[in-house]
Amino acid sequence: MKDWPPLSDYSATVGRLATAEDTRANRAAFLLESNGVRIGKPIDIPLPCYAWHVDHDSDTRQRCIIFQAEEADSKRYFGGWLIDDKNQIVGFDTDFEIVTP
Numbered sequence: 001m002k003d004w005p006p007l008s009d010y011s012a013t014v015g016r017l018a019t020a021e022d023t024r025a026n027r028a029a030f031l032l033e034s035n036g037v038r039i040g041k042p043i044d045i046p047l048p049c050y051a052w053h054v055d056h057d058s059d060t061r062q063r064c065i066i067f068q069a070e071e072a073d074s075k076r077y078f079g080g081w082l083i084d085d086k087n088q089i090v091g092f093d094t095d096f097e098i099v100t101p
Contacts, residue, residue, distance in 0.1 A: 050065060051098045063083040
């Protein structure tokens with residue numbers, strides 16, 4: 001995609017729950033835990049992937065690379081990089097619009 005970085009520049013956590021090592025290595029942005037016990041399961045989507053992060057309060061959109069997708073307690077969580085801000089972000093799947101190249 002024009003003006004988007006290559007996905008090959010980003011590591012991702014695929015097919016398993018993220019570990020603390022994944023967060024330290026920037027392959028994950030969060031750990032899902034309840035009372036110190038890991039919960040959830042990975043979501044089967046191609047990672048990393050392009051997306052728009054949508055701020056529903058301000059109605060703004062930012063380019064993003066999603067590199068983590070997990071679900072727990074009937075909620076779907078995504079972790080990624082805001083491309084222009086160079087910051088990690090965590091949100092619900094409803095905060096992102098996946099872009100297909």
